[in-house]
Amino acid sequence: MKSQVLSNFAWTDLTVLAFVIFLTFFIFVVFWTFRKGSKGFYNDAGSLPFDEGQPVSQATGDKK
Amino acid sequence: MSTVTQAQEKDLEVFSYDDKLTKMFVIATLIWGVIALFLGVWIAFELASWKLNLDLPWFTFGRLRPLHTNAAIFAFVGNAIFAGVYYSTQRLLKTRMASDLLGKIHFWGWQIIIVGAAITLPLGLSQAKEYAELEWPLDIAVAVIWVTFGVNFFLTLKQRRERHIYVAIWFYIATILTVALLYVVNNLAIPVGLMKSYSVFAGVQDALVQWWYGHNAVAFFLTTPFLGLMYYFVPKAINRPVYSYRLSIIHFWSLIFVYIWAGPHHLLYSTLPEWVQTVGMAFSIALWAPSWGGMINGLLTLRGAWDRVRKEPILKFLATAVTFYGMSTFEGPLLSIKSVNSLAHFTDWIVGHVHSGTIGWNYMLTSGMLYYMVPKLWKTKIWSERLANIQFWSATIGLLLYIMSMWTAGITQGLMWRAVDETGKLVYPNFVETVVKIIPMYWVRAIGGVLVLFGFVLLVYNVYKTIKLAPKEETEDEKFKALPLSASPLDEHGGKHRKLEGLPLVFSVLAFVAILVGSVIELVPSLVSNQFIVKDERVKPYSPLEVMGRDVYVREGCYVCHSQMIRPMVAEQLRYGKVSQAAEYVYDRPFQWGSRRIGPDVHRVGGKYNHMWHYRHMLNPRDVTPGSIMPNYPWLYKNKIKYSVVEKKMKVLAALGAPYSDDEINNSVAAAKTQAQSIMDELAKDGVDAKMINKEIIALIAYLQRLGTDLGGVEDEISSAE
Numbered sequence: 001m002k003s004q005v006l007s008n009f010a011w012t013d014l015t016v017l018a019f020v021i022f023l024t025f026f027i028f029v030v031f032w033t034f035r036k037g038s039k040g041f042y043n044d045a046g047s048l049p050f051d052e053g054q055p056v057s058q059a060t061g062d063k064k
Numbered sequence: 065m066s067t068v069t070q071a072q073e074k075d076l077e078v079f080s081y082d083d084k085l086t087k088m089f090v091i092a093t094l095i096w097g098v099i100a101l102f103l104g105v106w107i108a109f110e111l112a113s114w115k116l117n118l119d120l121p122w123f124t125f126g127r128l129r130p131l132h133t134n135a136a137i138f139a140f141v142g143n144a145i146f147a148g149v150y151y152s153t154q155r156l157l158k159t160r161m162a163s164d165l166l167g168k169i170h171f172w173g174w175q176i177i178i179v180g181a182a183i184t185l186p187l188g189l190s191q192a193k194e195y196a197e198l199e200w201p202l203d204i205a206v207a208v209i210w211v212t213f214g215v216n217f218f219l220t221l222k223q224r225r226e227r228h229i230y231v232a233i234w235f236y237i238a239t240i241l242t243v244a245l246l247y248v249v250n251n252l253a254i255p256v257g258l259m260k261s262y263s264v265f266a267g268v269q270d271a272l273v274q275w276w277y278g279h280n281a282v283a284f285f286l287t288t289p290f291l292g293l294m295y296y297f298v299p300k301a302i303n304r305p306v307y308s309y310r311l312s313i314i315h316f317w318s319l320i321f322v323y324i325w326a327g328p329h330h331l332l333y334s335t336l337p338e339w340v341q342t343v344g345m346a347f348s349i350a351l352w353a354p355s356w357g358g359m360i361n362g363l364l365t366l367r368g369a370w371d372r373v374r375k376e377p378i379l380k381f382l383a384t385a386v387t388f389y390g391m392s393t394f395e396g397p398l399l400s401i402k403s404v405n406s407l408a409h410f411t412d413w414i415v416g417h418v419h420s421g422t423i424g425w426n427y428m429l430t431s432g433m434l435y436y437m438v439p440k441l442w443k444t445k446i447w448s449e450r451l452a453n454i455q456f457w458s459a460t461i462g463l464l465l466y467i468m469s470m471w472t473a474g475i476t477q478g479l480m481w482r483a484v485d486e487t488g489k490l491v492y493p494n495f496v497e498t499v500v501k502i503i504p505m506y507w508v509r510a511i512g513g514v515l516v517l518f519g520f521v522l523l524v525y526n527v528y529k530t531i532k533l534a535p536k537e538e539t540e541d542e543k544f545k546a547l548p549l550s551a552s553p554l555d556e557h558g559g560k561h562r563k564l565e566g567l568p569l570v571f572s573v574l575a576f577v578a579i580l581v582g583s584v585i586e587l588v589p590s591l592v593s594n595q596f597i598v599k600d601e602r603v604k605p606y607s608p609l610e611v612m613g614r615d616v617y618v619r620e621g622c623y624v625c626h627s628q629m630i631r632p633m634v635a636e637q638l639r640y641g642k643v644s645q646a647a648e649y650v651y652d653r654p655f656q657w658g659s660r661r662i663g664p665d666v667h668r669v670g671g672k673y674n675h676m677w678h679y680r681h682m683l684n685p686r687d688v689t690p691g692s693i694m695p696n697y698p699w700l701y702k703n704k705i706k707y708s709v710v711e712k713k714m715k716v717l718a719a720l721g722a723p724y725s726d727d728e729i730n731n732s733v734a735a736a737k738t739q740a741q742s743i744m745d746e747l748a749k750d751g752v753d754a755k756m757i758n759k760e761i762i763a764l765i766a767y768l769q770r771l772g773t774d775l776g777g778v779e780d781e782i783s784s785a786e
Contacts, residue, residue, distance in 0.1 A: 014585055015343050021581060022321060022350070029317045033310045042313075046305035048230040049296055052155045053544030056078060 077225065077548050080541035081154045083441050085167040089147035090438060092175060093430065094524045096139035099182075101517040103132040108510035110695075111662065112503060117695035122186035124695045125662075126621030130197040131185040136422060137195060137285060139178045144430040145289040146170070146213070149236050151437055152296040153220060156230045158546040162219030166212050173209035177202055188619035189259040193274045193654050195281045196250050200261045203251040210247070214240045221568040227552040229568055231312045235292030237568070238320045238575045242284040245579070250277035256716045257709065260615070264720065267649025268335055268597055271657055272328065272590055276583065279327035286421065287389075288320065290429055291358055294386060297433050298365050301378050307364035311357055319354040320575060322347050324582035329400035332409065333631040334657060335646035337590055341402075347582070348400030355393030362386035377452035381432030384460065388424025392417060407478040410627055410661040412502070412509075416470025423463045423516055431455065431523055438527050447529035455519035455526070462515025465508055473505035481661075482635040490638050495664040496691045503693070600647035603774045605722040606767070608710050608732035609739040613767025615713070616700065616760050617656065625694070627658035628667040628771070641668035642776030651722050663694060668772035675743055676750040678765045700761040705740070707733050707758075739766055 033042075110116045110125045117124045154161060161167050180202050184190075190197040198206065217240060221229070250273050253261035265273050299306050306312055328336060328344025363386055366373055373379040395417050399408050408414060435452055439445050446452060480498040483491035492498055606614060617623075630636050630644045637643060644667050649655055673681075677688055682700055685692040714732045718724040728735070743765055744757040756762065 012339050014589065015339055015346070018325065018343055018582070018585055019346070022347075025321060025578075026318055029314055033313045038310075042309040043305075045228050045230065046299075046309035048156055048226065048228065049152075049232075049299050050303075050305070051158070051226075053079070053158045053225070053546035054076070056543035056545055 075547055075551060076545040078543050078545050079158070079160055079225075080543050082150070082161045082164055082167060083541065085161065085164070085171065086147050086151045086437070087441055088171050089143050089150060090434060090441065090527075092171070093140065093143040093147055093434070094527060096135060096143055096178060097430070097520055098517070098524060100132065100135035100140040101513070101520050103128060103135055105510060105513040105517050107132055108506065108513045111693060112506040112510050114693040114695060119696050119698055121188065121620075121697075121699050124620065124697075126624045126695070127186050127188055127190075129624045130190060130194075130621055131182065133195055134181050134185065134197060135178070137281065138181070141286060141422070141426050141430070142174065144426070144433070145239075145285075145293070146174070147437070148293040148297070148433050149217075149289065151441075152232055152293065153217065153236065156226065156233055156296065157220060157224035158226050158544070159220060159224050161216055162223055163216050166216035166219075170209060170213045170216065173205065173212065177205050177209065180205070184259065188621070190619060190621060191251070191253065191261065191263070191654060192618040192621065192623050192656065193250070193263070193270075194278050194623075194659060196247075196274065196277060198251075199259045200251070200253055200255050201258065203247070203253075207244070207248055210240075210244055214244065218568070218572075223549075225546040225549055227549060229571065230295070231306075231309065231316060232292040232296040234316050234571070234575070235288045235295070237572050238316070238579070239284050239289045239292070241572060241576050242280065242288075242320070242324070242579050245576075245583070246277045246280050246284065250274060254716050254720060256713050260709075262653040262713075262716055262720060265591075265653075266720070267652045267655050268337075268646045269591055270653065270655040271331055271334065271649075272336060272340065272587060274655065275330040276324075276327040276587060279330060280324060282418075282421070283323040283326070286426055287323075290385075290389075290426060291315075291319075293429060293433060294358075294362050294382075294389075297429075297436055298362055298382050298386070301376075301382055301432070301436050302366055302369055302372070304365065304369075307361050307367065311361045315354050315358040315361060317578065319351075319358065321578045321582065322350050322354060324579045325586055326351060326400070328586070329405070330659065331657075332400075332402050332405045333633070334629050335644055335649070340586060340590060343586060345400050345402060349397045351393065352397045355396075356390060359386055359390035359393065362389070377446075377449055377456055378432050378435045380453075380456050381428050381435065384456070385425050385429035385432060388420055388428060388463075392421035392424060395420065406631070406633065407482070408474060409631075410659070411474035411478045412470040412505070412660075413474025413478070415660065416467045416474060419470070420463070420467050423459070423466065427459065427516065427520070431459070431520075434523065434527065438530055442531050442534035444530060444534040447526055447533055451522050451526045455522040458515045458522070459519035462512040462517075462519065465512030465515065469505040469508035469512065473502035473509075476505075477502050481639070482633070484635055484638065488638075490635065493639070495639070496689050499662070499693060500691045597646040597650060599650070600645070600775060603647050603650060605651045605717070605724060606770065607739055608714060608736040609705075609763050609766040610770045611713055611717065612705055612710060612736065612760075613763035613765065616764045617767055618654070620697065622666075623656045623658045625658075625660065625662035627661050627665045628655075629657040630665055630667050636665070640665045641672075641772070644772075645775055648772065648775055651717075653717065653720060663692075666768070666771060668776065670769045670771040670773035675746045675765050675769070676752070678768055679747055679750075679752060679761060682761055682764065697761075700764060701756065701759055703760045704758050705736070705760055705763050707736065710736055736763075743769075 107125055107128050121127065150161065181198055184199060184202065185197060189199050191199060217236065252264045254264060255261045263270050295306055295312060325347035326344055328340045329348045332341050332345065363383070366379065366383055373383045398404055399414065399417060435446060477498045480492045480501065485491050630640045630642065632643045680687045681689070682697045684696050685694040710732045711729060714724055714729045718729060740757050740762045743762050744754060747756065748754055
């Protein structure tokens with residue numbers, strides 16, 4: 001059974017399959033990131049590196 | 065991103081960061097950085113002047129080059145990654161690492177592994193697969209320590225105080241998962257002793273798995289963690305958010321999805337199945353897009369602040385790093401195009417390309433990151449910005465010398481190899497002509513390396529002085545306050561995106577699937593099906609003595625300078641003989657195709673010269689090839705063949721599929737001795753002392769004389785040409 005399946009399978013199909021999977025995936029990611037109403041969320045996300053928690057003793061804080 | 069109201073004030077949790085761990089990794093980065101770069105400089109000079117191999121086994125290029133690559137990747141860059149990851153992860157998640165103990169185990173475990181590598185590789189205890197040279201006990205240690213790191217990391221994710229997981233963390237997650245998968249699969253081997261093993265894969269399949277690993281070691285060890293660091297440290301250093309967070313998401317997903325496929329571009333024109341080569345090439349070219357998306361995102365983060373880049377060393381390093389990330393990810397796809405690859409492969413162009421990535425991207429980013437982190441960690445200021453600037457220029461000029469000399473050497477040699485005159489003969493039939501030609505470039509490269517190393521020594525000194533400057537009284541970790549995770553429930557902002565990007569487990573599974581798709585489609589068909597490797601009954605397994613000789617070849621790291629893959633090109637056939645076929649490698653554990661021809665291909669060397677030629681050649685290559693830059697191997701004439709392990713090796717190879725009969729295995733020592741005797745008889749005619757019969761050189765000659773003779777030996781070549 002396995003050998004029959006393999007012998008009827010053109011391996012170049014895998015190349016095409018790979019391309020189709022990637023293209024679908026890529027288009028999905030692009031639509032996902034640019035979906036409506038996400039702008040504020042991503043702006044917040046982008047500023048995450050600047051929030052390290054409130055320093056307990058203000059004097060030694062990391063704030064520039 | 066949470067704003068604290070009065071009501072929430074009482075819920076604030078107090079915590080601190082484990083910066084001690086980061087500091088330890090910073091120090092380790094500095095120490096191993098000097099060693100890794102020094103090794104690079106040393107072996108660069110070995111190529112310029114062969115005498116620096118010192119006639120000592122532990123100092124030969126074949127053994128030190130693996131040590132240099134492993135030290136640069138796992139010791140220098142590895143420790144830098146861990147320092148940066150521990151620093152940024154804790155701050156991005158607003159929590160201390162889950163376990164101080166696991167952190168310590170990670171640190172000390174990793175350093176012990178590096179020391180282990182520094183001892184075993186010069187001793188020749190090597191699997192002879194690039195960047196995977198470490199033998200099985202160290203491999204297990206690497207796996208265990210990596211899992212320790214991963215467990216600590218995921219436990220930390222669980223106890224975070226920030227709902228959203230910043231994109232840098234995504235890159236770290238992808239790194240942890242993928243490196244674990246790559247490392248374990250590629251190092252699957254059956255031990256034959258404490259420090260020797262045979263790969264479970266052979267020949268073409270071993271090559272495919274190895275370069276799936278090898279390329280993705282570059283991708284998921286030298287690139288994705290550094291992209292995470294870029295997304296954290298560039299915004300921090302310039303004090304503004306990344307140019308486009310959306311672009312960083314597209315960058316992440318498309319990069320990890322595409323990267324995993326690119327491995328076969330290391331095997332173009334080899335006997336790897338054609339469709340795998342095509343897929344590898346196509347995805348390598350596709351990599352241009354996400355890589356440049358990331359580079360542009362990094363550079364545009366600096367937009368409008370270029371005046372600061374001109375003045376501040378940290379920004380100089382970071383901007384240069386991102387630029388070189390762009391340059392080397394431009395060059396990589398270019399080199400993956402088959403027609404370009406046919407010229408560039410096996411030449412120094414590839415070596416230059418790799419170093420534009422490792423020095424341009426990893427070294428520069430590490431330097432910038434250290435100059436940013438060290439003053440923060442030790443609560444002081446950089447001791448000397450001037451010194452940092454000198455380092456920057458020294459390293460940059462060194463790097464440019466390196467890249468340009470390697471371009472020149474690579475293209476020159478590549479063109480010389482393929483030059484055929486109008487009568488159909490090679491213009492440079494002697495390989496050594498093409499070597500002598502590029503030696504001036506080896507000097508330039510070595511000097512470039514010295515400048516890079518010099519710069520790094522300045523960094524170490526600068527950091528040392530900075531730390532000495534630091535206030536001493538600090539006894540307790542600095543405390544911070546933040547709301548617990550429960551204060552920002554998942555559905556607060558409604559959207560599904562928040563869910564995905566706030567659920568580390570689901571996210572990790574998806575990222576793992578993304579890298580699994582390429583791995584499975586590309587690897588599995590070739591591993592389960594023998595359709596691509598047409599069996600040929602003329603190909604026989606190695607004799608016991610040849611097995612022993614092959615292990616000498618593996619131990620000395622011959623693959624570092626000699627390929628065993630004659631590509632289907634006119635010039636290669638003229639120079640080396642009949643084109644290599646997949647069937648010829650089925651008993652090769654590990655495969656030894658090599659990736660650089662510092663010396664000629666040896667796949668059809670069997671029968672090309674007599675035994676005496678090899679005997680003299682290994683003793684002093686210049687004796688038979690004037691101008692050769694190969695080291696002398698005097699110890700092969702002193703070390704005895706270890707007949708005690710022959711039978712065990714045969715048994716393991718038989719268990720892995722070599723068709724040795726029980727008789728052959730039981731009589732392997734006697735068979736080996738008989739073959740040694742026949743080689744000795746011939747050598748004795750040329751005046752070699754009969755006492756040499758039990759020395760390693762005899763086994764090595766047996767192996768070399770066997771190479772490529774099953775299909776297309778010299779006679780075969782002549783008859784097929786008629």
